[in-house]
Amino acid sequence: EAQVTQNPRYLITVTGKKLTVTCSQNMNHEYMSWYRQDPGLGLRQIYYSMNVEVTDKGDVPEGYKVSRKEKRNFPLILESPSPNQTSLYFCASSRGLAGLGGELFFGEGSRLTVL
């Protein structure tokens, strides 16, 4: 089954404790992206990757890192989490960005709470 898998789905952590949210897709997609969703602010893009070893900043990259060492995986790293990073996070992947095959497939989301 084609899917985007995120882990963990739920996490409560404390300020400053490094954490990684993993994202894996089984569709051989080249494009992957991370979004955060906060009440009243919609979906905001954090980072995206067009292919292995190619990443770039989205609208809200501060406090986050990503890596794309393999095509299927795109982990989101919070080196020193802070309470303002408490949010619902979504990973998404796509074969392209426009036209046929350009639709995004989203993971189920990871709800992160930083105390």
Next chain:
Amino acid sequence: DAKTTQPPSMDCAEGRAANLPCNHSTISGNEYVYWYRQIHSQGPQYIIHGLKNNETNEMASLIITEDRKSSTLILPHATLRDTAVYYCIVTPRAGSYQLTFGKGTKLSVIP
């Protein structure tokens, strides 16, 4: 990149057609319009996309105006399960890979 404008909320009676508008007045010729929806806090789900022509699939229809400055997503017979936030986005121009979603339209289907 072209931005989109959607009403924050709409209501629709169950069984009636839901027509969700989207303005994208700065869209350029090679940019596609995509629609997604998000039920509760689940991951957004792709619905439909189009470039110039109207499109229809098993979920919805997409009507794009001739000048491409706006579009309408039509759910022909809305059910309670269609209650969701609907996002209209425009794919980025060549050389850009940022996808901005905005806040979408909260559609409430009323029994």
